[in-house]
Amino acid sequence: KASESNLDFQRQPASTDGKNETPEQMCSRKELHVDLNRPDDTLQVLQDLKHQSGDTAAPNIMENVNQVENQNNDQSNDVDRASRKWKLENNEKVDEKKEETTLEPGHQLIPTAPSHIPPEILTDIETELVYIDEENIHFEFARRFVSPSTQPTVCHSAKGDAPNTSHGRTLPKLDKRLQMMLQEASACYRQKNYTAATEQFSTALELCNQGCAIDVSCTPSSEDACSITSFIETKLVICYLKLGKPDDALNHSYRSISLNPAYFRNHLRLAAVFRCLERYSEAARSSMIANHMYWMAGGTEQRTGDLIKLYWQAMIVEAVATEASFSVMYTPFVTEVTDDKIYEINCAFARKHPDYMEYIYTDTQGNHILPETTNWPSQVPQKYLLTLGFKDKFIGKTMETWSRRKTPIFADREEPYMVVTTEETKMYWENTGKKILPVMDFISTTRLSDDRSVCSRGIEKLHYSSLLGRMQRVEEQYQVINQAMAELATVPYLQDINEKDGE
Template structure:
């Protein structure tokens, strides 16, 4: 890409940020209703994308070292969020009535973001370093005070950069393989380049990553391997084979979950596969990781949020069986407020009221208003409404149990037949996981045990394995491992959760490598416990119903005896 086209693309991207991130009046297929609930007036009037002046205080960057037992599996230090002050918005003196709630209602149509703007974001952020061989630890060591220095740091050729003598020395055979692959890539011989990068990845897996392997740190080796994985992602995307890029995108995150571009590349792969809810979550995490790792360029953050917003738009526009409503709030939400929200939802979406669910397991954020530097950022309640009650009733288990299971297996002590496995796989893949992906597209964190989607994906992978669908199983497990590797960067986890996280990651690795140690996988144990729990609940319900019927019969017989005595 020449410098002129690069500058024009940058100008187009900057214009896109200013124009597209604000809500528009274009009408899309589905509306996203947003209404204010207990919000101070100053919060309603604020516009986070057009702030005047600079932030008064510098962001505090923090890191958190995971415990030794956990880091042995993840090989990565976790970043921990912290703030200097936590100022909660002042509570309102009186509650808003339902009529006032409706008067505050503001319907925001989904702004149509053109495909060209999405492609511009990908060209600026996903393919930015494709012309030069660089490693991900270069960017973290070079100061990024301006867009020019940021791009210069990203486009350094670390193989021919003597002024970067402080960088780890790359193995000479790996250098040759990467140079050949990079040359083929610049010549647009993407298939040949992919083969060369695969060769480089094999060398790296055999220990030929750094010149002094016994002195190299695990983070540097992971950064080199992650870089090669990302190059394979871009090669396959250029070849228009996103299905081949998917596992490499997941593995790049497992190797380096703190690098925001890895998540953005994953989002691009999901977009090419038409999996927009998952692409939205990847873009959200990319935006958060950019802030968490010290990214200070506002135009980069705006581009990522634009991409995130576009993916949410596509996901909600294509949804047919349910509708959603986001409700901003500033104070603690009580039961009466939830009922008011449901009343408003019923009036706005009368076709989606067979089953309604309000997610209380963690706050939601939207790209239009998110500001990670403020604690907490603007929070939203998510309300989902379904046309069919059967499509959403599984959400009850999310709010009532710590580790739910959503299969319909009624006999937990009998083996699962192939027909049952096929039916459960279709239920998980077509009804449950897509809804969980929509929930996760705007929820960054929450309780690890209540975080929807990760354990369910591993259980879904077990069903795929039973049906011998190996390729799909590998993709699902790699995606779950990427999610597990990212969790410590998104939230604080307890010692108990850390042990569960380690066990899940270890079993996932063993499954990918085909190891069978005779032990049952952790997620299958969780599923079995859930099935037994469901079975006990069914027995309890059956007992209570039988007891009620027995009591009614006794009362009826007693009344008959009294009547017969009176007649005599």
């Protein structure tokens, strides 16, 4: 018996009248039909990376790609062995999965879900982009955000990084003690002595906190000090990941972003931390931001951008596969959506996902983007509507109510400044809060910022931290505050793409 996937792409564009579409929109629809209709898209992307990378590319990734290709000759396109929900249309071979099912007569086709990306591929991506260690410790300093339209010509690294300086600015001169300590820490890391490296980087961080980051012969610069401190924080992230301690890496990752939000590797390393913690929705969001930051800061290597997108796609797949309370569907967004069109989309969702019909609603903002159709900075990404279906009607209705509020909120107070007891807060968390939080995190996996407020995600996290504080969960509250600060620090750099969209 054929089974349904819980992540779908609705082929019918959400427009008020298809007859009014411009030729460009019609062309975009045709291209979308090609891009999302193949279940072997992931392998094609990996093959493209192989051709782009040349003879000097990381061999492990391509070796694993070849293994996946060989396996696909005999195995079905299984999305997740451990998942109860991520199911394919049938149990046949990959080549037989290219069939499409029609939505209804006269409608366009619904493609199969994105392919599962094997763990070994993700590990190789992390080896190349996350765990990289540079002998020159200045390699990651001074990553300023520069819009591609105004960026000057500068040198780029061999690893496809965004520029390491902007406007001809020289790199900071380190305090001699700090420089020696960082060199020793890097040597320990390259020798795979991660415990010693962690101790050295921690001591270096203490020196920075004491104001010993910049050499006394130089004029102190707060931006230089932030770049250096962020560099040390992100090295601690890598060391703790190597030691299998993602919990210890989390706050260091948040702080590295707060200090240097424009550097894409900081966000990608946070994504790797979230993946280790099995917080896949948050990993997907961090990957999306990393991809955006890479191109907006002037990255030039297509291979690097494609690897980040692949990682982003994999995290979305894992987020949906491991979630049992709701299901999702994306519909291409063209123009303003009418109530009749929303009804039609919700009916299509119900037919595809009969197990998630207790409550269905569609986020009408239409500003969701997907890795398969995002190609920064050459073109504006295709936008999508997100439809969610729930097994719990109360959670679905609550999420729809919250999504329509003019201001973001995540709190147990029905009104501002309303007094609540600790017991009431705990009851609210058990009955509502912890059920809604995963949905809020997933919605952010494909949406850079909220139309209600550019700071919505940060504000929601601050509300959440306040709730944790009232439940006396101090350590979690501290982590969420750091997460909120990282989100807020990133906001100005996410606005660049939205302003371009508005134009």
